[in-house]
Amino acid sequence: MKVFWFIPTHGDSRYLGVTTGGREVNYPYLKQVAQAVDSLGYEGALLPTGQSCEDAWIVASSLIEATNQMKFLVAVRPGIMSPTQAARMTSTFDRLSNGRILINVVTGGDPVELAGDGLQLKHHERYELTDEFLTVWRELLEHGESNYEGDYLHIDGGKLLFSALQKPYPPLYFGGSSQVGQEVAAKHVDVYLTWGETPDKVKEKIEYVRKLAEKQGRTIRFGIRLHVIVRETEEEAWKAADDLIKYIDDDLIEASQKVFARYDSEGQKRMANLHRGRKEQLEISPNLWAGIGLVRGGAGTALVGDPETVARRMKEYEELGIETFILSGYPHLEESYRVAELLFPHLDLERHAKVNSIVGEMVANDFHPKSAK
DSSP states (O other), rough: EEEEEEEEEEEEESSSSSTEEEEEHHHHHHHHHHHHHHHHHHHHEEEOOOOSOHHHHHHHHHHHOOOSEEEEEEEEEETTOHHHHHHHHHHHHHTTTSSSEEEEEEEOOOHHHEEEEETTOOOOHHHHHHHHHHHHHHHHHHHHEEEEOOSSOOOEEEOOSSOOOOSSSSSSOOOOOOOOHHHHHHHHHSSSESSSSOHHHHHHHHHHHHHHHTTTOOOOOEEEEOOEEEESSSSHHHHHHHHHTTTTOHHHHHHHHHHHHTTHHHHHHHHHHOOOOOOOOTTTEEEEOOOOTTSSSHHHHEEEOOHHHHHHHHHHHHHEEEEEEEOOOSSSSHHHEEEEEHHHHGOOOOOOOOSOOOOOOOOOBBOEEEEEE
16 A cells, blocks of 8 residues: 655645644645654655646655655646656656655546636547647657647647656556546556545456456555544544634535536535535544535545544555555644554555654653553
């Protein structure tokens, strides 16, 4: 199992929807979160993308020297970036970070935001463009050159003179819940991502995308994007979940859902259907809570519970075929430690922090601290 964390470049807080408990997201804070990820045993971290975020490539680049081993999952944006420029950015980052870049392919799901970036294509057209983009991007990273004539892209003598360290190219991650999105994933990507839906829905996605990949003569791995609220007891965890949204009122929920309704993203529609804009019955599956999606776009569900229970739910997803978990929690600095301390001991992780020093405070000047019974 690989566990990633999240770099909150669009803001962070103890509570959703209010300034109470909020904090300024500046470089020192982002550096603290990244160094926690680097030292606690996470595989790496996802950096979000969009008009409400600091630029992911610049933030990730600024954190290379502040970290040693964590990987950065950073987005390329078909239609907003050219594939040749994206290939050069990928290669440069990969070399300067000693092979620590992973690529998140984001086609985008908000037509209003995309129009503001100059992209006027319809939903299916954006995925057709993504297909062409990834064809060129992969050719450049793998072979150093590309000549391509498509419906959206015309590349005449594209070259990549400085190759990436990771071969044939840094791994591609991608999430798309529509059929056309899943077809693009099956054709190109290494890891297909889903937001935190119920296990039965995740199973359906995995089986369908796996079959599509087999038709392409490819194998594909799977990951899930979730929030997590883990505490020593189940009661404490559910109280923390309630506290996270305690300042959210019906007006804010209605306004947020109105914005999300304009999205043509199938994944966002599936997230909205989990709670339907209401605070009642937010536990949609055992320990799977949809409260965050009331006001947050994208990933809107959280696993809630004590460490043993949350680990058990993660292992249930793992049994379905999920190997990568991209987690987050509010506030992201404190929760990165809480998740590592409470949850990691119950998981079989591919990478975990090696303990080379005393953990905990020495007792009475003589005794090492012991494990709690």
